[in-house]
Amino acid sequence: MATKSVKTAQRYAMVIDAKKCINCKACVVACKAENQVPLGVFRNWIDEETSGEYPHLRMSFDPEQCHHCADPSCVRVCPTGASWQREDGIVLVNEDDCIGCKYCIIACPYDARYHNPETHTVGKCTFCSHRVDRGELPACVETCPSKVRVFGDLNDPKSQLHQLLATRRYEVKNPQTGNGPQLYYLL
Amino acid sequence: MREPVWEFLIVNYLFLGGLSAGLYFASALATWIQEDGRSAYPRIARWGALLAPWPVSLGSALLVLDLGKPMRFWKIFFHFRWRSPMSIGSWLLVAFTFLSLAYLWSWLEQDERQSLQARIPGKIRKRIPARVQRWLDLDASLWRRNLAMLGFPIAVGVGIYTGVLLGAVQARPFWNTNLVAQMFLFSALSSGTAALVVARLMDREPVELKEMRFLYSMDITLIVLELFIVLPYLIHGELSSLAVKEALAQVLGGPFTIVFWLFFMGIGLLLPLAIELYEFKPVILGKGTFHIQPRWALTAGGLVLFGGYMLRYIFVFAGQATGFR
Numbered sequence: 001m002a003t004k005s006v007k008t009a010q011r012y013a014m015v016i017d018a019k020k021c022i023n024c025k026a027c028v029v030a031c032k033a034e035n036q037v038p039l040g041v042f043r044n045w046i047d048e049e050t051s052g053e054y055p056h057l058r059m060s061f062d063p064e065q066c067h068h069c070a071d072p073s074c075v076r077v078c079p080t081g082a083s084w085q086r087e088d089g090i091v092l093v094n095e096d097d098c099i100g101c102k103y104c105i106i107a108c109p110y111d112a113r114y115h116n117p118e119t120h121t122v123g124k125c126t127f128c129s130h131r132v133d134r135g136e137l138p139a140c141v142e143t144c145p146s147k148v149r150v151f152g153d154l155n156d157p158k159s160q161l162h163q164l165l166a167t168r169r170y171e172v173k174n175p176q177t178g179n180g181p182q183l184y185y186l187l
Numbered sequence: 188m189r190e191p192v193w194e195f196l197i198v199n200y201l202f203l204g205g206l207s208a209g210l211y212f213a214s215a216l217a218t219w220i221q222e223d224g225r226s227a228y229p230r231i232a233r234w235g236a237l238l239a240p241w242p243v244s245l246g247s248a249l250l251v252l253d254l255g256k257p258m259r260f261w262k263i264f265f266h267f268r269w270r271s272p273m274s275i276g277s278w279l280l281v282a283f284t285f286l287s288l289a290y291l292w293s294w295l296e297q298d299e300r301q302s303l304q305a306r307i308p309g310k311i312r313k314r315i316p317a318r319v320q321r322w323l324d325l326d327a328s329l330w331r332r333n334l335a336m337l338g339f340p341i342a343v344g345v346g347i348y349t350g351v352l353l354g355a356v357q358a359r360p361f362w363n364t365n366l367v368a369q370m371f372l373f374s375a376l377s378s379g380t381a382a383l384v385v386a387r388l389m390d391r392e393p394v395e396l397k398e399m400r401f402l403y404s405m406d407i408t409l410i411v412l413e414l415f416i417v418l419p420y421l422i423h424g425e426l427s428s429l430a431v432k433e434a435l436a437q438v439l440g441g442p443f444t445i446v447f448w449l450f451f452m453g454i455g456l457l458l459p460l461a462i463e464l465y466e467f468k469p470v471i472l473g474k475g476t477f478h479i480q481p482r483w484a485l486t487a488g489g490l491v492l493f494g495g496y497m498l499r500y501i502f503v504f505a506g507q508a509t510g511f512r
Contacts, residue, residue, distance in 0.1 A: 073357060077271050
């Protein structure tokens with residue numbers, strides 16, 4: 001009898017090595033192009049922070065987007081269930097059920113959602129689920145020239161993401177919100 | 188910080204929804220308290236019943252208009268999400284609106300009911316089945332007390348929901364404290380009471396002393412309760428974690444400081460409290476006679492309503508400017 005390979009459930013996440021980020025914004029552009037994000041709103045962006053005093057200055061760049069939380073508050077507050085989470089952890093908006101109440105925008109501690117000025121529904125990062133389902137990488141990951149972003153399956157021990165998290169020190173942003181964010185920033 | 192996504196439509200709704208809840212609550216209390224087998228304060232009860240359904244209806248319409256897709260509002264009622272305050276609140280609003288309309292009906296006199304029905308165009312009136320017709324002619328005045336009692340929890344629910352809607356969001360530290368819900372509830376009940384003071388004084392029939400005593404004692408109690416919520420909200424917030432402290436800076440030195448202290452705390456809360464206490468002094472001290480000075484009472488009532496609106500304005504806008512970053 002042939003052995004059936006039992007596939008463990010996937011849990012997608014992203015590792016971000018912010019020290020490698022050069023603020024070229026290729027990820028922002030790639031996302032805009034891939035997902036046809038309207039002008040004026042963004043699914044991902046780079047936070048810039050300058051610290052220190054001249055001449056001892058330091059500038060850091062933090063790529064930001066939806067954290068695809070384990071317990072997403074945006075999904076909880078949605079009155080119609082338009083905001084939902086796939087089994088593999090990706091948080092999505094079903095545009096047909098979205099009434100545009102904007103409660104999820106307010107409930108997101110990472111300010112990762114926006115009101116789409118064209119459709120009048122809410123938009124957000126999808127981890128490029130349409131690409132991931134074809135076995136490809138999210139557009140921002142694929143395009144990043146300095147390899148800041150690593151996308152993968154937390155439950156797959158062979159994945160680069162899993163190995164980075166096993167060997168490197170990392171942090172998640174604002175864990176005190178209780179959302180269980182799944183963007184891991186390497187230290 | 189990001190631009191606010193909830194603006195004046197939501198401020199107005201929060202105020203109007205709370206106002207209706209307060210009107211119903213005060214009216215129901217006036218109905219419920221009896222004297223010689225009749226409502227002790229029938230004119231107050233009737234005013235409250237006549238006014239209660241309208242602010243909340245207007246507010247709900249504003250809520251729908253605020254949606255990105257107003258024509259899809261019905262979807263809320265086809266997906267029940269018990270963890271979403273907005274889902275629960277929408278059902279509460281519907282239940283409350285229908286209940287307050289039934290309560291209004293029970294407070295109409297027979298000739299009022301008939302003249303209302305006479306306004307329905309003949310073509311439509313002829314089509315109304317006899318059973319419904321009989322129903323509309325029914326004298327529901329005996330149900331007033333039952334409707335009032337049934338409405339207490341629902342009116343309180345609508346009043347507190349406006350605060351829960353904001354408070355149940357952990358991403359906004361300005362809202363996410365366990366005092367916001369009560370603050371909004373007491374403010375809502377107080378603004379309903381104040382609206383009844385104003386309505387009763389505008390009434391052609393001169394106001395009775397015992398009616399004013401009822402409204403004043405209720406409003407003074409509610410304002411004091413509100414103070415007992417607002418002050419701990421500020422003090423505990425200052426002693427809380429950094430995110431909460433930073434959020435409170437919005438009203439303690441930040442852009443909403445003047446609005447909060449002058450327009451809400453000063454003009455909208457302490458000043459009407461002072462006026463009402465001054466007017467009510469003979470009753471509290473048991474010395475002298477209690478007079479009504481309509482001018483002062485109207486001022487106090489108007490200021491309470493103004494303060495209630497300011498509270499909602501501050502919370503909606505200041506709250507959205509706060510976060511964890």
